[in-house]
Amino acid sequence: MSVTQPPLNSPDIRRLDPVLEPGHTYASVTDKIAAVVLTRPLGIGWLAGFTLTFTIVMVLFISIAWLVIKGVGIWGINIPIGWGFAIVNFVWWIGIGHAGTLISAILFLLNQKWRTSINRFAEAMTLFAVACAGLFPLIHTGRPWMAYYMFPYPSTMGIWPQFRSPLIWDVFAVSTYGTVSLLFWFVGLLPDLATLRDRAKSRYQQVIYGILSMGWRNSARHWHRYQSAYLLLAGLATPLVLSVHTVVSFDFAVAIVPGWHTTIFPPYFVAGAIYSGFAMVLTLAIPLRKAYGLEDFITMRHLDNMAKVMLATGLIVAYGYFIEFFMAFYSGNKFDVFLAEQRLHGPYSHFYYALILCNILTPQLLWFEKVRRNVLALFLMSLVINTGMWLERFVIVVISLTRDFMPSAWGRYSPTFWDYSTFIGTLGLFVMLIFLFVRGLPAIAIAEMRELVHESHEKGQK
C-alpha cells in the first residue's frame, strides 16, 4: 500500500469511469442511438455478417427438415444417453437468457445506473436465446407437431399432462419466461418506438414505428402508469428468472441418476446461468459498441462491472463443483463416488478438465484490473466462459447418463454431424436475430438514457 492512498470516503477513491461520458445532452443521446436505426446506411460489415448468419440459419432449417424426415436417430443419442446435445444446448441457451433479465429486472430494482445502456440489447439477447432454447426440447421430442400434447387442453382423449413431472413444469416455466421477457422488452421499447416515429423521415418508417408505438405520446399520466407497470414487471421478473433455471435444474435433480440427484443444483444452475449470460452480453456488447461507436454509452465502467459479476458468479459455480464432489464422498453413496471418479478418470474426463480450465481457472484472471480493462482480453474471456458453460452442461448430461447403476446398461455417446449442424444452426439464428435487432430497433434504451442525462445534470448542479 502506498502512503498516498486517499481515505475511503474521499471523492478520489470513487472516481470510477462514468456510466455515460460527459458532455451529452438529451438531443445528442437521442440522435446517436436513433441514427443507428433510422439513417445509417447498411455497411459492408453488417451485410456480410447478416449473409453469413442467414446461411447458417439455412443449415439449421435443413437439419430440422432432415430430423423431421428421419427422426431423432440422426443424432448420436440412444439408450442410455437419450438427452445428448439437444438438452445440453437447451440448458445452455436458456441460461444465457438469464443475464438479460437479471440486468433489466434485478439491477433495476437495485437502482444500478450502469444497467441503463446495456439492458435493451441484453433483453433482446434473452428473447433470442429463449427462442433458440425452446427449439431444442421441441425437436428433441422427435415429433414436434405433437408438442401441443404438453399443454393442458381439453382433448377428446380425455387425458391431461402429468403435473408431477418436472418436464411439464419446464413447459410452463419456459413459456412463461418467454412471454414475460417479451412483455418486459416491449414495454421498455414503447417510448423509444415513439421517439423513432417522431424522428422517422421516410413514410414506411413512420408507418411501422407509428403502429408499433401504439400512439404513445409521452404524457405525464402515461409515464406515471408506465413506471408503475415497469416496476411491477421488474419485481415479477426477478423471482421468475430464479425460478426458471431452478425448474430447469429440477429436470435433473428430481431424477435419481447419480450426479443429478443433488440439492445444490438449483442455486448452482442459477449462478451458472447468470455467469454464462453475462459472458454472452460481453460477447455481444464489445463488437456492438465498437461497430456503432457507442463507447460513450457502453463505457469501461460497464465492461468492468460485468467482469466483476462474472467473477463473482464464477466463484459460486466453482463452489458448486466443489460441493458436488464433497457430497459424493461425504454421502458415501457408492454410485455418487463412482460418478465423481468417472468425471476425473472416465472416458469423458478431458471434457471435465476443459470445463475446470474454462470456468474456474481462466476467469481468475478477472481479479486483475488490467484484464478487466482490456477489451480484447474481456472478449476472449467471455468466449472461454461461454465454452466452459456449454461443457458444464455436457458433463452433467453425458457423464451421468453413460455410466449409471448397472454396468450392463452402460453406453457411450458421440454426437453426429446433425448434432453439430443443429447446434451451430441455432448459433447462426441467434446472431442473425441480433443483426436484425440492432438495425430495426434502438439497441440502447433512449428514454432511459435521457433520464440518465437529466440525473447527471442534476448531480452537476449540486
Add this chain to the structure above:
Amino acid sequence: MEHHSHLHGVMGEFETPEQLLAAARKAREAGYKHVDAYTPFPIEGLAHAIGFRWTAVPLITLIGGIGGGLTGFGLQYWCSAITYPLNIAGRPLNSWPAFIPVTFELTVLGASIFAVVGMLALNKLPQPYHPIFNVERFASASTDRFFLVIEARDPKFDLAESSRFLQEASARHVSEVKDEE
C-alpha cells in the same frame, strides 16, 4: 365538404424539466383541472403536479396474479384429482407440493399480462389519433422539449387568458392545439 375544427387546448413549450414542473404547479394553483404534461422521459413529481396521484395498475396486477395463481392450482387439482386421477407411486392425488412450480409460473404470467394490458388500457393505447400530434413542434417531446397543455374542456379555460398564463410561466413558445375531425 365542411371542415370541422375545434380547439383541444393551448400548449406551452419549456426548455427544462424544472421550468415545466414549476409551470405545472402554478397551473394547479391557478385552478386549472384539465392539464397534461408531455416529457421525453418520466419526471419525478410531475404526475403529482398535474393532479394525477392514483393509478390502478398495481391493483390490476394483483388481481392478475391472484387469478393466475388460482387458475394454475385449480387446473392442476382438477386434472390430477378430479377428471383424470392417476395413481403415481401411491402418492396422493392432490400432491400439492408438486403443483407449486406451475402455480407460481402462472401467478407471474397472470400478473405480468395484467400489468402490461392494464397499463395500456388505462393509457387508452393503442390510440391511432390524438390532436396533440397536430402541432408540429410536438415531435420534440420525444427528444428534448417539455410541454404543458391546458385543455379547452377545462372550465377555467380561455384562449387568451391561458396562453398568457403559459407565457408568464416562462414558456418559450405557446401554440394552439387544434382538433380536426
